Amino acid sequence: MTDSGFSALGLGPQIESTLARLGLTTPTPVQLEAIPLLRDNHDLIASAPTGTGKTAAFLLPSLVRLSEAPKSRSIGPRIMVLTPTRELAQQVAQAAKSFSGGMSRVKTVCVTGGESYREQNRLLAAPHEILVATPGRLMDQMQSGHLDFSRLEVLILDEADRMLDMGFSEDVLAIAAKLPEDRQTVCFTATLSRSIQDLSHRLQREPKIIEVKAQVSNVDAIDQKVVYVDNFGHKRRLLSHWLADEACGQAVIFTGTKRDAEALAEALDAEGHAAVALHGDLQQRQRTRMLNQLRRGDARILVATDVAARGIDVPAITHVFNFDLPRFAEDYVHRIGRTGRAGASGVAVSFVGREDIGVLRRIERFIGRRVAIDQVEGMEAHFDPNERRGGGRPFEARRGGYGDRRPQGSFSGRREEGGFSARRPEGDRKPYGDRSSERPAFADRKPFGDRPAFGDRKPFADRTASPERSATSGRGTFSDRPAFGERKSFGDRKPFADRKAPGFGAHREGLSAERSGGESRGFGERKSFGDRKGFGEGRPSGFNSDRPRRKFEA
Incomplete structure (x- = not known):
């Protein structure tokens, strides 16, 4: 047995020899805590930051399991690792190949997006023990029927918090539903958040929890x-x-x-x-x-x-x-x-x-x-981080801020007479009922019940219009007009062309007469557009210059 710090973890001489060859002699804190629990077949949630050796913490006990005979015969994986990104999947797959270098009949397959389906199908069709995958591509391969999980023993979620942040929670649950129920489920995460705990309740059975405070x-x-x-x-x-x-x-x-x-x-x-x-x-x-x-x-x-x-x-x-x-x-x-x-x-x-x-x-x-x-000399920022968003001085230094408020009553200091400071004190003001007003007090107004009811008011046709309105419009009141049933039908009225222009008021008739040089003509007496002269015909030269113009007076 190689004299290394990993000997106390019971990994076996073959794995210890490989670790020594790779220059790994002392286990990290997360490895010291996680490996014994995983060797005892416990489900585990391990919170540890990146760069603390967590990849070896979940791969090494998995390799010990692979040294034993499988529970069933199949070509599918016994260990599966899910990672959020392709780069991390490739890194884990490379570590698995390095750690299992001294073991026989241990093959690792990496299934991620961006790779050829044809090549991945070929690898998955051959016997393999470790499968490292991203959730999206693994779901595609599952739907195509190229995966066999009948002998899966361990499911490992690496960077589980990142997978949840990227929206893979539903994919992870769908994948787990296709796996054997008696599996071991391991969850490694950088943060022990509430979402991780919720995921654990759905996937794990009484998991052990370790949290490495090396962050x-x-x-x-x-x-x-x-x-x-x-x-x-x-x-x-x-x-x-x-x-x-x-x-x-x-x-x-x-x-x-x-x-x-x-x-x-x-x-x-x-x-x-x-x-x-x-x-x-x-x-x-x-x-x-x-x-x-x-x-x-x-x-x-x-x-x-x-x-x-x-x-x-x-x-x-x-x-x-x-x-x-x-x-x-x-x-x-x-x-x-x-x-x-x-x-x-x-x-x-x-x-x-x-x-x-x-x-x-x-x-x-x-x-x-x-x-x-x-800060870099000569390249300092001009804004003050203590300012409120939007610029300006800090809130405490502004007028009206906590440290520079004026005495109550002056408000902004810019109002003179009539401002808030000129108002009478509250005790010197008259009660609301004693204040005088040009309008009658509310109590002197007629009660609503003394006003004529809506049905007692005169009909709209009996009302007289104001003299000013009658003189202005030249129209009679509503009572002077014939009732709706007594009016002439459209067929009895004169054609539009026979009407004269009593029109829109006397000024309209006078204006029409002035333009025509005499009496205003009705629409029927006017020439049609086809009988009129062209735009340039019939007008004397210099028409615009000879025409008297009105002067605008200020």
């Missing part, structure tokens, strides 16, 4: 800085300044969207930095090529989104830049964990604008400490 110390090992920025251009200048520093080796820059990742990588590459973008829209072969470029040192800068960056393990990364702050505080820990790995030091720089102050405060509450403020 804060892991964060403390990284030099974290906050740099305030005014706008996008200011942020870009600061990023170029930091990247030009000789102390900055390889770096990962996090953006909020895939489009921003592409645009920023192209801009940095144009500036002379060897930059590549990593996001969810890339094909798997493109992702693998870019990660290999980063590992070989061919690329110095990786611009990535949160989802795509899960599983990136490059020891040479010295700096992490939060070009855009993450939506969730947990993602901040995952991001900065890309640096300072394997005991190395690292630097994490977060650019914070006015609209990011609230997000920064949530991150600080999550990690349990304030992040140090840094």
Whole structure:
């Protein structure tokens, strides 16, 4: 038996020898706690941050199980690991192959999106013991009937919190429903949230819970800085300044969207930095090529989104830049964990604008400490982080704020007579009933019951119109008009062409007579459009100049 720290965990000489060959001699805290529980066949929820050796914590006891004979004969997997991203799935699959290197008849298959269905179908059709997959592609393979779970013994959910954040909860439950009920279910997560506990109630049986408190110390090992920025251009200048520093080796820059990742990588590459973008829209072969470029040192800068960056393990990364702050505080820990790995030091720089102050405060509450403020000489931000959103002075320093309110009664200080300060004190005012008014008091008005009822009022036709209205309109009152039944029908009325223009008032008739040089003509006496002269005919030359014009008087 190899004299290593793993010997006390009972993994067996074959696995211990492989670990020694890989340079793994001392188990991490999460491995010390999780491996014995998993060896005893307990369901488990393990909360541990990234970079603490959790992959080996769930793979090593699973390999011990594979050294025993299966319960049933089949070609399907005995161990299945679900991960949220393709990169993490590939990383877990590679670790499984490395740890099982000294074992016979242990084959690992990785099923993720972006790969050929044909090749995956060929691999799944052959006997295999370990299956590492992402939920989406696994659901596709299940629906096509290419999977056999009859001998599955262990289901492992890696980065379970991230799978829930990405909306895979329904897929995970659907997959679990197709698995044997007597399986062992293991859940590894960076945060022990309420959603994780709810998922556990639906999938696990009396799980053991362990929580490794290495998260804060892991964060403390990284030099974290906050740099305030005014706008996008200011942020870009600061990023170029930091990247030009000789102390900055390889770096990962996090953006909020895939489009921003592409645009920023192209801009940095144009500036002379060897930059590549990593996001969810890339094909798997493109992702693998870019990660290999980063590992070989061919690329110095990786611009990535949160989802795509899960599983990136490059020891040479010295700096992490939060070009855009993450939506969730947990993602901040995952991001900065890309640096300072394997005991190395690292630097994490977060650019914070006015609209990011609230997000920064949530991150600080999550990690349990304030992040140090840094600034570059000559490139300081102009906004004050203590200002209210929208600009201006802090609330306490404003007029009317908590520290500068005027005595009650002056209100704004700009009202003179008649303002609030000029009003009489409350006790000197007259009671409401004693105040005088030009309008009769409410009590002197006639009660509503003394007014004539609606049915006693005169009919509308008997009312007389006001003299002013009759004189203005030239019309009689409603009572002078014939009743509706006595009016002439449309057939008895004169045709429209025979009517004269008594029209719309006397001024209309006079105006018509003035224009025609005499008596106003009815519509029937006027010439039709076809009989009139053309626009330019019949008018003397200089018509407009000879025509007397009216003068506008002020």
